[in-house]
Amino acid sequence: xxxxxxxxxxxxxxxxxxxxxxxxxxxxxxxxxxxxxxxxxxxxxxxxxxxxxxxxxxxxxxxxxxxxxxxxxxxxxxxxxxxxxxxxxxxxxxxxxxxxxxxxxxxxxxxxxxxxxxxxxxxxxxxxxxxxxxxxxxxxxxxxxxxxxxxxxxxxxxxxxxxxxxxxxxxxxxxxxxxxxxxxxxxxxxxxxxxxxxxxxxxxxxxxxxxxxxxxxxxxxxxxxxxxxxxxxxxxxxxxxxxxxxxxxxxxxxxxxxxxxxxxxxxxxxx
Amino acid sequence: xxxxxxxxxxxxxxxxxxxxxxxxxxxxxxxxxxxxxxxxxxxxxxxxxxxxxxxxxxxxxxxxxxxxxxxxxxxxxxxxxxxxxxxxxxxxxxxxxxxxxxxxxxxxxxxxxxxxxxxxxxxxxxxxxxxxxxxxxxxxxxxxxxxxxx
Numbered sequence: 001x002x003x004x005x006x007x008x009x010x011x012x013x014x015x016x017x018x019x020x021x022x023x024x025x026x027x028x029x030x031x032x033x034x035x036x037x038x039x040x041x042x043x044x045x046x047x048x049x050x051x052x053x054x055x056x057x058x059x060x061x062x063x064x065x066x067x068x069x070x071x072x073x074x075x076x077x078x079x080x081x082x083x084x085x086x087x088x089x090x091x092x093x094x095x096x097x098x099x100x101x102x103x104x105x106x107x108x109x110x111x112x113x114x115x116x117x118x119x120x121x122x123x124x125x126x127x128x129x130x131x132x133x134x135x136x137x138x139x140x141x142x143x144x145x146x147x148x149x150x151x152x153x154x155x156x157x158x159x160x161x162x163x164x165x166x167x168x169x170x171x172x173x174x175x176x177x178x179x180x181x182x183x184x185x186x187x188x189x190x191x192x193x194x195x196x197x198x199x200x201x202x203x204x205x206x207x208x209x210x211x212x213x214x215x216x217x218x219x220x221x222x223x224x225x226x227x228x229x230x231x232x233x234x235x236x237x238x239x240x241x242x243x244x245x246x247x248x249x250x251x252x253x254x255x256x257x258x259x260x261x262x263x264x265x266x267x268x269x270x271x
Numbered sequence: 272x273x274x275x276x277x278x279x280x281x282x283x284x285x286x287x288x289x290x291x292x293x294x295x296x297x298x299x300x301x302x303x304x305x306x307x308x309x310x311x312x313x314x315x316x317x318x319x320x321x322x323x324x325x326x327x328x329x330x331x332x333x334x335x336x337x338x339x340x341x342x343x344x345x346x347x348x349x350x351x352x353x354x355x356x357x358x359x360x361x362x363x364x365x366x367x368x369x370x371x372x373x374x375x376x377x378x379x380x381x382x383x384x385x386x387x388x389x390x391x392x393x394x395x396x397x398x399x400x401x402x403x404x405x406x407x408x409x410x411x412x413x414x415x416x417x418x419x420x421x
Contacts, residue, residue, distance in 0.1 A: 059310060059375050061331060062298035070384040097291050098330060109297045110380075112313065116300060119381055134293075141291065159276050178279035 061102060062109045074123040079132040085140040097137055104130045164193075169202045170209075225250050232261045274317055294318050296326060296365075300377045305366075307374035312365040314340070323365045337368040 068074050085093060107127045114121040149157030160176040174193075179186055228243055228250050243252050255261065273292045280287055294315040301311040314323055320338045327333040345359030369375070409415050 059298065059331075059333070062296075063378060063380075069380045070387050094290065101292065101295075101330070105296050105298075108295055109299070112297050112299055113380060117381055119384070138291065175276075177276065180279060180281065 062106055064106060064110050068122065071122050072120070074126065076123065076126055076129065079129040080136055082136045082139055085137055086143075088140075090141075090144070093137055093141060097134070100130050100134050100137070104134070167202075169206045221249060225255070228252060229255060229258060229260045232256070233263050236263065274315075292326070292330075294322065294326065296323070298377075299364075306368075307376070308336075308369040308371060310367045310369065310375050312367060314363050314365045316342075316361070316363050318363065318365070320365075323367065327367065334370050334373070335367055336370055339366045339368075340364065341366075 064074075080096070085096075088096070104127070107130065111121045111124065111127065146156050146158065149155055161173045162176070163171050164174045166172045179189060181189070183189065224247050228247050231238055231243065232255070240252055243250075273289050273294060275291075275293070277287050294317070296315070296318075297313040299311050299313050301309075305311065312323065318326070318340075320340055323338045323340065324335050327335050341364055343362050343364050345361050347356055347358045349356050405417065408420070
């Protein structure tokens with residue numbers, strides 16, 4: 001993500017160059033030309049020596065760099081991985097989030113314009129890479145959040161969820177949220193939840209629904225049983241261990257005495 | 272300012288903070304003619320006027336005077352063959368007014384693309400023609416290397 005990196009460089013200029021170095025280091029690949037010199041300079045010399053371009057703080061941030069406008073392909077690095085993000089500080093992650101956010105806005109803008117003008121959007125995988133990076137970053141932040149909450153309160157601090165039955169009697173997970181009123185006097189909430197209906201129609205539906213599920217299960221079982229039998233009929237010396245491993249829900253030893261397994265040939269007796 | 276889950280806000284509580292906003296904004300070409308200091312954005316559906324304003328002011332450091340939003344309905348289309356109806360998603364548009372002295376012209380990205388493509392095609396055609404000449408010349412003496420004749 002060369003342009004993201006350059007922007008990250010610009011952003012972090014204000015914050016301190018030590019972070020720039022660490023942010024730059026991870027998603028770099030050998031062919032990536034992005035400020036390799038800046039990476040090799042010693043840490044102490046950084047503040048004075050490092051050259052960065054002027055910070056772009058206007059609406060042009062929503063567009064790609066001018067040299068990429070008429071390109072058919074834009075070469076970029078890979079997405080940030082979770083293990084790379086885990087070693088960053090919270091501050092660095094926070095900075096990187098905004099770099100990624102701006103990059104995503106830029107890419108979405110360019111994609112929209114390209115679609116509008118019936119042009120090909122160069123390297124659309126950039127959007128996926130930014131998306132993956134953002135997901136990974138969020139995972140890492142969530143991990144830290146969880147660890148902190150567990151340490152401090154003994155709970156995960158995640159949004160509480162519980163399994164409830166909906167209007168059709170099917171199990172769904174209900175995500176709890178805070179309310180100003182307690183649950184027993186919050187009539188609006190009780191009505192809006194729309195759970196726990198146990199009428200005759202629901203029972204009838206559930207009966208048929210379960211039958212459907214059961215039939216699917218039964219047919220799958222029969223299918224694999226028949227398959228094993230056909231295999232054994234065609235190949236009488238088939239390795240039973242392989243079959244046992246391949247079809248764990250079929251009792252192969254019991255099937256060996258079945259009539260269907262016997263082929264249309266005279267069995268070799270006493271050989 | 273994000274689609275995440277927040278604890279309920281009650282008066283006197285500390286203000287809710289957004290640490291990792293996940294809203295997106297696209298700067299789009301305006302369909303109608305606008306004053307030079309008005310910019311059109313396509314934004315996340317959950318965003319409010321205040322969200323758009325603080326997003327631009329805090330993240331992009333832009334001076335924002337006014338924000339107006341509307342939800343543009345997606346196009347409905349009837350299929351010519353089978354008659355079923357399809358509808359595109361609704362989009363939220365934000366019209367952001369910048370200070371009077373600012374002016375923004377939406378850039379033209381593809382003006383140089385045609386020239387560049389023509390140049391590339393020309394060089395490709397030239398090399399193709401050169402190869403064809405080589406083949407014609409070597410029609411009666413197959414297997415001769417390229418350096419053999421002048």
